[in-house]
Amino acid sequence: MQEELIKRRGLARGHAGKGRAAVAQARLILLIMINLAQLWILAATVEAALAHRFSALLPLVIASAICFAVTLTLIFWWRPASRHYTSSGYLKR
Amino acid sequence: MSSNLNKTIEKVLGDSRRDERDVREATAPHQSDFPYDRDEEAQVTRREFCNFLGLTSAALFVGATGFAGKAALDARRTETFTSARIEGAEVLAPGTSLNFRYPTAKDTAILVRSLDGNYHAFGQKCTHLSCPVYFDQGNHRLECPCHEGAFNAQTGDVLHGPPPRPLDTIQIEVRGDGEVWAIGRQASNVERLI
Numbered sequence: 473m474q475e476e477l478i479k480r481r482g483l484a485r486g487h488a489g490k491g492r493a494a495v496a497q498a499r500l501i502l503l504i505m506i507n508l509a510q511l512w513i514l515a516a517t518v519e520a521a522l523a524h525r526f527s528a529l530l531p532l533v534i535a536s537a538i539c540f541a542v543t544l545t546l547i548f549w550w551r552p553a554s555r556h557y558t559s560s561g562y563l564k565r
Numbered sequence: 566m567s568s569n570l571n572k573t574i575e576k577v578l579g580d581s582r583r584d585e586r587d588v589r590e591a592t593a594p595h596q597s598d599f600p601y602d603r604d605e606e607a608q609v610t611r612r613e614f615c616n617f618l619g620l621t622s623a624a625l626f627v628g629a630t631g632f633a634g635k636a637a638l639d640a641r642r643t644e645t646f647t648s649a650r651i652e653g654a655e656v657l658a659p660g661t662s663l664n665f666r667y668p669t670a671k672d673t674a675i676l677v678r679s680l681d682g683n684y685h686a687f688g689q690k691c692t693h694l695s696c697p698v699y700f701d702q703g704n705h706r707l708e709c710p711c712h713e714g715a716f717n718a719q720t721g722d723v724l725h726g727p728p729p730r731p732l733d734t735i736q737i738e739v740r741g742d743g744e745v746w747a748i749g750r751q752a753s754n755v756e757r758l759i
Contacts, residue, residue, distance in 0.1 A: 496611055503618040510625040517629045521636035522695060523729035524752065529633040536629040543622040547615055 499546055506546075510539045644668070646749045651676055651737070654684065654745035662700035664689065667735055667747040673697060674735050675707065676745070677718045684745055687721045688733030692753075698732065707732065721753070 513536045520528040651665045654676055663676045665686075673689040677700055687707065689697045696711035706724060707716040714726030721732035736749040 500611060500615060500618075503615060503622075507618055507621050507625070510622055510629075514625050514629045514632070517632050519694070519729075521632055522692060524636075524640065524692075525729070526637060526640055529637060533630050533633050536626045540622050540626040543619055547619045 495550075499550055503543060503546055506539050506543050510536055513539070644750075646747075648738075648746050648748045651686075651745045651747055654678075655743040657684075660702060660705065662702075665747070668750055672750070674747070674750075675700060676737070677707070679719055680705070683719075684737050684739065685719050685721075686735035686737050686747060687716070688735065688750065688752075690733070691728055692723075692730045692732060693726070693728040 513532055517529065517532045517536075520526075520532060646668050649667055651663070651667075653663060654665075657663050657676070657678045659678050659680050659682050661678060663678075665674050665676060666672055667674050667686075674686055675689045675698065676684060676686045678684055687698075691698050691709040691711065691714055693709065693712055693714055696709050698707045698709045698714075698716065700706075700718065701708045701715075704715075706718050707721075708714070709716075709726065709728065712727050714728040715724040716722065716728070716732050717724055721734055723729075723731060731753040733750060733752045735747050736751065738746045738748050740746055
């Protein structure tokens with residue numbers, strides 16, 4: 473009985489580990505995609521500035537700021553749900 | 566032939582391994598104080614890579630903001646220009662060009678004398694990505710070598726290519742003895758949709 477329980481726990485932990493890895497991988501891919509978008513925004517900003525299309529500058533800067541904010545949230549606040557500690561710092565039972 | 570090649574490869578690989586071993590032996594006494602595993606150091610963890618992406622994102626945001634801010638400030642600034650004589654313009658043959666700097670030493674410009682003898686001056690920076698334009702005598706137009714943009718040599722208007730607006734115009738004045746003076750510079754400010 474005890475052995476069966478340990479075995480089940482081990483399997484569950486294995487599944488959780490895979491899930492965590494998937495979340496981390498997805499987070500990484502999202503970060504890369506956001507970086508690419510920001511690179512495009514920077515190129516568009518340079519081109520708009522040289523072309524004197526001043527009305528396009530503010531929206532581009534705002535878009536870059538949003539990307540940066542999303543990056544910060546991804547790095548600092550997104551955590552896999554099955555972590556030992558919750559996002560508010562409490563230890564899970 | 567192939568055996569010689571194999572011997573050479575083995576020798577080179579053997580030498581490199583021996584070099585590495587020598588270095589390890591030489592630094593062995595310090596390994597306990599300053600442990601360093603080269604293979605381990607070469608690994609980048611996911612967390613490190615995420616942090617690197619975060620820093621890149623910050624740098625791209627700062628770059629976009631800085632560039633936009635500088636462009637907006639430059640557009641609001643009203644400049645006062647002083648007249649400057651363009652040296653050598655009076656002897657410029659029709660159908661040729663001359664480079665000069667105006668209003669400051671950083672601002673390159675180009676003076677074109679058209680076939681009818683009139684002078685036209687423009688800022689030399691292409692309005693696409695700031696490459697310097699040159700005067701193409703054969704086609705009698707200003708061309709940008711970077712992305713094959715072309716401008717009218719008399720008006721500065723875009724003929725073809727990626728430039729989104731005409732070249733900056735430099736106002737000129739022909740004085741008494743045929744001297745050519747630059748008296749002002751005006752950016753063409755044409756807003757176009759992306």
